[in-house]
Amino acid sequence: MENSSVDKQECEPAANCWREQVVELLYWRDVKTTGVVFGAALLLLLSLTVCSIISVCSYVGLALLSVTICFRIYKGILQAIQKSDEGHPFKQYLDREVALSGDMVHKYSDIVLAKLNKIICELRRLFLVEDLVDSIKFAVLMWILTYIGALFNGLTLLILGLIGAFSCPIIYEKHQAQIDHYLALVNNQIKDIVAKIQAKVPGLKRKTE
Numbered sequence: 001m002e003n004s005s006v007d008k009q010e011c012e013p014a015a016n017c018w019r020e021q022v023v024e025l026l027y028w029r030d031v032k033t034t035g036v037v038f039g040a041a042l043l044l045l046l047s048l049t050v051c052s053i054i055s056v057c058s059y060v061g062l063a064l065l066s067v068t069i070c071f072r073i074y075k076g077i078l079q080a081i082q083k084s085d086e087g088h089p090f091k092q093y094l095d096r097e098v099a100l101s102g103d104m105v106h107k108y109s110d111i112v113l114a115k116l117n118k119i120i121c122e123l124r125r126l127f128l129v130e131d132l133v134d135s136i137k138f139a140v141l142m143w144i145l146t147y148i149g150a151l152f153n154g155l156t157l158l159i160l161g162l163i164g165a166f167s168c169p170i171i172y173e174k175h176q177a178q179i180d181h182y183l184a185l186v187n188n189q190i191k192d193i194v195a196k197i198q199a200k201v202p203g204l205k206r207k208t209e
Helices: 002-026 031-050 053-082 102-127 132-151 154-174 176-200
Strands: none
Touching: 002 031, 002 154, 031 053, 031 154, 102 132, 154 176
């Protein structure tokens, strides 16, 4: 038990650091870094709409190899002309340690496992109707998703999700007061509708009530 608690304490700083990095990306704290990540991810997804994932990976690999090989040849010719002894142009990157440590893999695997177990427990609760209201809400969500799936394929939804992830947070941050006001109105309307349905249909009241 002590080892599990220690592992959990070790995973929390790594998880918090990962969350902070994601927040900084989504809120465009560093415009250059976020622009590169967003542009690369969007270009990759758009490429997958035209070519297969094997072709996209091959093209990306060829593009990177073309750049690095040309740069290596260029630096070699330049060193020969100038008769300098600078060495390999990528030496500083080749000397860096890139192997994943066992501790890092263990930390992130524990985080993923905890999230996965939480999702499994939630799905079990919904499918086995522990709470009737939550299960009905989940069924409505699944019904809506059937219509969304008929209109868009998975890749299109990923592209829209990526655009939304990099645009909605910054829009919300700039117009938080107005958005919170309208969300509160919508939330109150939904609560009123759910309350009326629960009052009229027997068996829909929550256990806590």
